[in-house]
Amino acid sequence: MDAQAEFDRLSGTFYVSGEYRASAGDVRSAVINPATGAKVGELAQVTLSEVDEVIAAANDAQKSWWALSGLERSELMHEVARTIKAIAPEVAEIMTRETGKPFKEGVDELSWSYTATDYYAELGRHCVGSNLGNTVPGQMHYTSKEPMGVVVIILPANFPIVLLMWEAAAALAAGNAVIVKPSEFSSITTLKFMEAFECLPDGLFQCVTGGAAVGNHLVSHRDTHMVGFTGSVPTGKAIARACADQFKPNLIEASGNDPFIVMPSADLATAARGVTFAAFINCGQVCTSAERIYVHADIYDEFAALVVAEVAKLRVGNGLDHVDIGPMEHAGERDRVERILARAIEQGARVAQGGGRPTNLPTELNGGCFFEPTVLVDVTPDMDILHGEIFGPLAPLCRVESFDEAIALANASEFGLGANIYTADIVEMDRASRELVAGMVWVNAPLLDNAAGPFGGRKMSGIGRQLGQEGLDTFRHTKLVMIDYVQSDQDFWWFPYSDAEAFVAE
């Protein structure tokens, strides 16, 4: 594949009714490769009438999709999964050139996407309601699961494909049509990925590009029926409010600042590798990144030295080379992380590793948005860095005196997405799994996901769940049906009320 030719082909397009079309909109923004700073393409802000056309096509396609049998939908979804597998290397290369993430991480994302698609292809036809014990003899009481209609999925750039498919695979399996509005920083990747859906009915899976205006039009449109949003808290609130105007169901996956506790019984070498991965995968731009690392005082210095040694080994550079860490998504994000770091230093934190823009990169990467993976020590619970999302390559290590203090500090956050602990103590494992206020708790298994298990947050990290059985039900309605086949009289509660049941004064 000639990657630049693909960027040229996809620039300015959107994906409607099974084909790529150049948007008539004249607002274009540059697509920048964050590793080099070079412009590689253009993104269209599609017009609102183009969005209307996409929504109409989605409504038509959804009806024919739901008219298929469960087995036919399942077979087509398995074909989508096979296509995702086939196009994975090409999509991952585009993703690296557009978002900066190491190529291997892009390939991983694609593999998690086709496994989720295969999973929901089967789950979607497994159970579509349940028989209920009736309350009236001879009647049939049951529930049926029905699609919501047209599902809008609005996404950030950090995992443009897997976050899409964790929701879209469930939405399709439930019988819906999908319209995706990707981030402005990963739209070419998502457009390229639309090739995976060519086997589906035209209009069933579509992609429109643009920013808040396009997203808001999709959310507030009367002919879209459910919104799956992943992104920041302010945008999540705006979308939930817009949905509230129509009581439109919505799934909000917002920010996190996950704790990572290390106790003295832990295998410190493994925990140091674990936290290095959890803090720096995708350059720390992960909603479930380890952002508040609470280390027991008895092992703090030893553990900090081990983490510094691990982080010093990380190779930073262009994600298409043999590296562990790519650039940040864009320059504005690096500026934001630099401000968080400066404030932490001002408040007394000390840089033990990294701390600046790398100076040893090849000259062609001079325009890139690189920042060194950075370890901070002497971080105290009151510092600002522990009280907001970092979403970048900073790992602050905070000393704690006890397990109880670690749990209390871990829970002292407005967010509640994931939480990690490293320990060999089974009592601590049990207490942490019960006492940490989070959607996911990882005990010695940082950041793992499982398509069969639900993912999502508490508190300001969002509402609702994707993945697992819960993630399928997120995208379908439950209808209660009661049938009396023989039209029997129901005089046990109909008019006229009997004299025997009337009020009688004492």
Ligand code: NAD
């Ligand atoms: P963002 O909120 O700025 O943008 C997300 C998406 O919303 C983009 O596609 C954007 O164009 C769109 N958007 C913006 N305003 C809108 C509006 N008014 N109406 C409709 N759509 C609108 O988020 P971001 O900075 O791109 O993403 C980073 C955030 O995402 C981080 O906070 C991260 O933690 C979070 N995130 C959460 C999860 C999770 O599963 N909880 C996963 C990944 C990322």
